[in-house]
Amino acid sequence: xxxxxxxxxxxxxxxxxxxxxxxxxxxxxxxxxxxxxxxxxxxxxxxxxxxxxxxxxxxxxxxxxxxxxxxxxxxxxxxxxxxxxxxxxxxxxxxxxxxxxxxxxxxxxxxxxxxxxxxxxxxxxxxxxxxxxxxxxxxxxxxxxxxxxxxxxxxxxxxxxxxxxxxxxxxxxxxxxxxxxxxxxxxxxxxxxxxxxxxxxxxxxxxxxxxxxxxxxxxxxxxxxxxxxxxxxxxxxxxxxxxxxxxxxxxxxxxxxxxxxxxxxxxxxxxxxxxxxxxxxx
Amino acid sequence: xxxxxxxxxxxxxxxxxxxxxxxxxxxxxxxxxxxxxxxxxxxxxxxxxxxxxxxxxxxxxxxxxxxxxxxxxxxxxxxxxxxxxxxxxxxxxxxxxxxxxxxxxxxxxxxxxxxxxxxxxxxxxxxxxxxxxxxxxxxxxxxxxxxxxxxxxxxxxxxxxxxxxxxxxxxxxxxxxxxxxxxxxxxxxxxxxxxxxxxxxxxxxxxxxxxxxxxxxxxxxxxxxxxxxxxxxxxxxxxxxxxxxxxxxxxxxxxxxxxxxxxxxxxxxxxxxxxxxxxxxxxxxxxxxxxxxxxxxxxxxxxxxxxxxxxxxxxxxxxxxxxxxxx
Numbered sequence: 046x047x048x049x050x051x052x053x054x055x056x057x058x059x060x061x062x063x064x065x066x067x068x069x070x071x072x073x074x075x076x077x078x079x080x081x082x083x084x085x086x087x088x089x090x091x092x093x094x095x096x097x098x099x100x101x102x103x104x105x106x107x108x109x110x111x112x113x114x115x116x117x118x119x120x121x122x123x124x125x126x127x128x129x130x131x132x133x134x135x136x137x138x139x140x141x142x143x144x145x146x147x148x149x150x151x152x153x154x155x156x157x158x159x160x161x162x163x164x165x166x167x168x169x170x171x172x173x174x175x176x177x178x179x180x181x182x183x184x185x186x187x188x189x190x191x192x193x194x195x196x197x198x199x200x201x202x203x204x205x206x207x208x209x210x211x212x213x214x215x216x217x218x219x220x221x222x223x224x225x226x227x228x229x230x231x232x233x234x235x236x237x238x239x240x241x242x243x244x245x246x247x248x249x250x251x252x253x254x255x256x257x258x259x260x261x262x263x264x265x266x267x268x269x270x271x272x273x274x275x276x277x278x279x280x281x282x283x284x285x286x287x288x289x290x291x292x293x294x295x296x297x298x299x300x301x302x303x304x305x306x307x308x309x310x311x312x313x314x315x316x317x318x319x320x321x322x323x324x325x326x327x
Numbered sequence: 328x329x330x331x332x333x334x335x336x337x338x339x340x341x342x343x344x345x346x347x348x349x350x351x352x353x354x355x356x357x358x359x360x361x362x363x364x365x366x367x368x369x370x371x372x373x374x375x376x377x378x379x380x381x382x383x384x385x386x387x388x389x390x391x392x393x394x395x396x397x398x399x400x401x402x403x404x405x406x407x408x409x410x411x412x413x414x415x416x417x418x419x420x421x422x423x424x425x426x427x428x429x430x431x432x433x434x435x436x437x438x439x440x441x442x443x444x445x446x447x448x449x450x451x452x453x454x455x456x457x458x459x460x461x462x463x464x465x466x467x468x469x470x471x472x473x474x475x476x477x478x479x480x481x482x483x484x485x486x487x488x489x490x491x492x493x494x495x496x497x498x499x500x501x502x503x504x505x506x507x508x509x510x511x512x513x514x515x516x517x518x519x520x521x522x523x524x525x526x527x528x529x530x531x532x533x534x535x536x537x538x539x540x541x542x543x544x545x546x547x548x549x550x551x552x553x554x555x556x557x558x559x560x561x562x563x564x565x566x567x568x569x570x571x572x573x574x575x576x577x578x579x580x581x582x583x584x585x586x587x588x589x590x591x592x593x594x595x596x597x598x599x600x601x602x603x604x605x606x607x608x609x610x611x612x613x614x615x616x617x618x619x620x621x622x623x624x625x626x627x628x629x630x631x632x633x634x635x636x637x638x639x640x641x642x643x644x645x646x647x648x649x650x651x652x653x654x
Binding site: 078155 | 400401402426428442453456
């Protein structure tokens with residue numbers, strides 16, 4: 046062995062700078078991958094539009110038949126709600142518990158565990174990158190929906206700024222919630238049932254199915270105490286509703302709070318879960 | 328004294344595996360009471376590997392080779408015992424540790440499937456925080472060594488298995504790991520590609536002084552690369568030493584391949600005839616008898632050609648496992 050060159054550890058860049066570099070590089074890579082399959086992505090996005098369009102048609106019809114409003118919302122406000130809903134939904138898509146289940150069951154996690162960066166960074170950066178082409182694909186859909194359904198918008202500049210921040214807050218809350226759920230796979234191998242329960246709660250208490258103002262008072266009060274509201278209803282309301290500056294700040298604060306709680310729960314479960322990893326499949 | 332690159336003491340890994348009979352009745356019973364059994368995949372092994380050493384880790388399927396490599400690379404927590412790699416406890420998966428090792432598994436794709444490998448290399452640069460000039464120098468060196476200049480621009484999904492393996496290796500070594508775990512790196516590749524990968528591993532180790540631990544079912548890999556082998560079976564080490572020593576320890580015989588000019592008659596008086604192909608006869612003789620038998624053959628037969636060889640390594644390994652089964 047004496048003939049071999051002396052080994053010196055490779056040089057490395059500073060941590061913060063390279064974390065930023067990693068996010069930019071991963072996002073760029075994901076954008077390229079999305080453009081590779083633009084037709085498939087567009088079809089996927091069109092499929093996603095079906096859900097809000099159904100809600101929109103139903104509520105607009107009911108509003109028209111009820112003398113113009115339902116629960117104080119006009120057909121134009123419903124249209125605005127579901128058009129923004131589509132954008133929020135597109136932007137808060139995250140790596141799901143099914144993804145974690147696949148990743149753990151197939152041993153795909155091994156490759157990521159071997160790298161000196163927590164796998165959650167790949168998910169955050171990767172899905173964030175995908176959103177840029179999705180946003181481009183969304184724009185013509187929004188134009189068509191606007192022409193067909195004639196939404197009512199009354200937006201202040203500050204609301205646009207808060208919306209731009211809030212959709213990323215929503216993205217982070219959903220990422221950590223669903224990743225923590227995904228880690229349950231380490232114990233149960235399958236996580237589908239739990240995830241279905243999560244989706245039911247989200248449909249009802251996030252404003253995903255109907256605007257929360259149409260729910261009974263107790264359900265609205267409950268939605269304040271859970272993270273779901275801050276992942277759909279709050280970002281939508283920043284553009285569609287009539288929130289005061291104080292309410293906008295409180296909403297962003299709640300997003301920060303639920304992001305921190307999500308990170309805490311995820312980290313706690315992760316530390317226990319990873320000990321159970323058996324690296325099957327490779 | 329130099330600290331070993333890899334130090335393993337009484338290392339053990341136990342998996343709890345669910346178990347049930349086939350059929351609906353057993354499945355229903357499993358709803359109420361789950362049956363599991365413990366599998367000791369690795370059962371108290373100890374060894375050390377010096378910096379820069381290249382070691383072959385041999386054993387049949389299920390022997391515990393890959394489990395050991397996974398513990399050493401930090402993928403699995405150990406059940407008992409201790410492992411240290413470059414002074415780190417692998418299961419802690421400290422960044423400084425992960426930046427200095429690499430585990431390459433045959434048939435496992437870690438590159439972006441839809442994009443050219445160059446994009447994945449760029450991603451690895453950011454993950455491993457490699458300064459750009461170091462990255463470009465290393466990337467180009469590896470591309471040149473493995474002759475993959477025209478492959479790295481194609482989407483990975485369009486590469487053949489062998490081509491993909493080569494670009495996988497480039498991706499796994501960009502951060503210049505000091506310890507390299509190779510798990511069946513040549514599996515499924517044709518002989519030319521296997522040879523190319525072998526030459527590359529030897530060259531990488533020579534240039535960068537890396538410590539290499541290699542598992543392979545291809546003895547050609549082991550013979551070409553490894554001075555030392557560790558043989559593992561049922562989670563226990565059966566042999567740890569140099570390759571020639573393994574043959575000496577286990578196989579107390581040599582083979583004599585002899586071509587006889589006057590038509591090979593019955594040569595069983597010289598030793599066990601283990602192969603016959605026309606005039607070529609292969610004899611197995613006790614090690615201590617080799618010189619005497621060779622002299623007799625030369626004196627008594629019309630010998631056109633004669634070769635004395637150690638037994639093939641495959642036979643030696645088989646003998647090790649057979650002996651362990653008897654014991």
